[in-house]
Amino acid sequence: MTPHTNDTRNPTQVHAILQGPASSVHATESVEDYLERIHELIESKGYARPIEIAAALNIKQSSVTKMMQRLHDRGYANYEKHRGLTLTAAGVKVALSIRKRHQYVSEFLRMLGIDEKCLQLDTEGIEHHLSPPTMKRLAAFVDYLREHPEVMEDFRNQP
Secondary structure, three states: OOOOOOOOOOHHHHHHHHOOOOOOOOOOHHHHHHHHHHHHHHHHHOOEOHHHHHHHHOOOHHHHHHHHHHHHHOOOEEEEOOOEEEEOHHHHHHHHHHHHHHHHHHHHHHHOOOOHHHHHHHHHHHOOOOOHHHHHHHHHHHHHHHHOHHHHHHHHOOO
């Protein structure tokens, strides 16, 4: 399997990411959503405060504060009250895993010709529920379709 062209990881690293969280405490869908958004905020702004996390997830700030403590307790984040948070190595690993799964699922749905609004909703629903073996095969299939555009062209010409 080949990673996205702008991805500097080798196939072994991508395989490990697609396997999901390495922590012994499996991340729930909610935890994954938080970690994904927090990581995006830290990458774009350099920090993630509860108010920005709440806005990104369209939820109340009090819910974010509770989750920040939960992420800290599970070893995914370093959190100090009234200071914000940073992700631990385990938190970053989960965030990168869900991002990669998100990219592959959305690319697959895009290849199928699903409209963007539906694609986003479906991706959010699907990305958390695929087993590691299924995700690995989906990623390999998407990579195959990228490398063989004639297959996609033939598919698009179907009635």
